[in-house]
Amino acid sequence: MKILIGIPLFNEQAYLSECVHSLFNFISTECSTYDISVILVDDGSTDKSKDICLHLSKKFPLKCIRHSDGPRGYGQTILTLFKHAKLAYDILITFDADLQHDPVSIKEILEIMVQEPDIHIVSTSRYLTYRFWKQNTKVPVDRYVTNMLITRTINRCFNLNLTDAFCGLKGYRTEILSSAIGDAGYAFPLVFWHYANKKGLRIKEIETPIIYRLDRRARGEWKNRTKEYFAQLERLVDSAELKVIVQKDYHEAIEKLTEIIDHHSNFPIYIFNDFFKSNWLD
16 A cells, blocks of 8 residues: 655745654654655745755655646645645645644554545544643634634535544545546635535544644634635535525624634634534524
């Protein structure tokens, strides 16, 4: 079984080297029995990421691909990984370059893929349960609440049972991947879950540490990001009934996000199911 770990990146000079060092250290110590390759896909970075990729390729057995016409967007970068994974690999694991993923979940993804051949996708979730990982960090209120509300709508629209629709650390059987999936930029996860539902793919969620780089936040971006996500969902659903649900959920999301962000600098972190039982939602 041949495995590809794919790292999409754009302007990650601050974190890229540490990410790759920690990844290869984990692979060599915890996953040495697996046939694993690593590829970096640089979406046309304008910082020093290109030079760092070149340096890392001389130090580690990895391949670098660069979108010379980039940035094409997050979705296109993931689709580039899909394309290369289908050429020669059985499993693709996507792993972000910004230190917001912990390699510990890679081993569990691989174990499931080997032991449960009927599972097509292993998706990590920061909110499946709330284990007190030592790696856990504080969570930006807007990111957390937006994730919860949109994940709920995704489940309603696509008949899924996700608890974290946006964590980028995933394992895929390459046989189910398609380059025909639309990219939709940072809304790519919505497009992919729509695709997974249409194809009847079997998904398993596993818990992963909650790691957010608080220095990566862009203040005030939540309104535009939320609007973009719900607009994409409305384009994806077919029935008038589902479109009404998306519109209703969007208005509720804006109302609740505004209320929370205006009045909470901190917010208690609930697992997905408990989030919707909390009093503030009443």
